[in-house]
Amino acid sequence: MVAAAFAVCSAEAAGQEELDTSLRIAVVDPNRIVEESPQYESARQVLLEELNERESTLIDQQEGIDRLQKRLERDAALMSEDELQRLQNDIRSRTRRLRYEKEEMQEDFALRKNELRTRLVKQVEEVVAQIARQKGIDLILTDGVVYFSERMDVSDEIIERLKKEFADR
Structure with a gap:
């Protein structure tokens, strides 16, 4: 890619004597920029908070199912056929709902993560x-x-600009 850029510039320069032939090239480390930007840390914290809230709800639901399962094991012999059937249906229904909500949470988390990443990438590209x-x-x-x-690496400047933009919001 660099060779192609030089070839294009050389070809243009050969055709025009007065054209400035110097080419300024820089390098960035996108992983370092993302990991060291305050925007990334902020987005990560938001995702963790959202995930923790939903996980807490799912844990409560699982504990409710576990309590019903223990009740079924403990009292099954004492229950009427109707009560036993209702309790088994309730456990199945809650288990299905929990499984669905776990899948939904994972899909939502992945979608949210992509949204935040896309926003950050756009901001980095602008900087x-x-x-x-x-x-x-x-x-x-x-x-x-x-x-x-190291002289060509402008990653530090990009990170500093992102920090400034984050602080200015």
């Missing part, structure tokens, strides 16, 4: 573009770079 324009950077590379000097 990268701002810094590129401000510093006159022509090309910013990410994953797959074999070597780069």
Whole structure:
């Protein structure tokens, strides 16, 4: 990709004598940017709180089912056929509902996680573009770079800008 960028710039420069042939390239570490941004930590905390609330409800439901199951085991011999049938149906119904709610929680959690990640990625992309324009950077590379000097890495500036934007909200 870098070679292609140089080839394009060289071809253009050969055709125009007055064109500035210097190409400014930078590198970013997207994983580090995401992990060190306060937006990521905030989103992670929001997800954990949402997950903990729903898990607490599911645990309460499971405990209710366990109590009914113990009652069934303890009192089955003393119950009438109708009572026994009602209790077994209630346990089955609650178990089905719990299973459904667990699946729904997992789907909601995955969806919410993707929403937050998408929002963060968009925000990071905006900051990268701002810094590129401000510093006159022509090309910013990410994953797959074999070597780069620390001078080319603008990840710290992006993280600082994200921290500032987070603090300003």
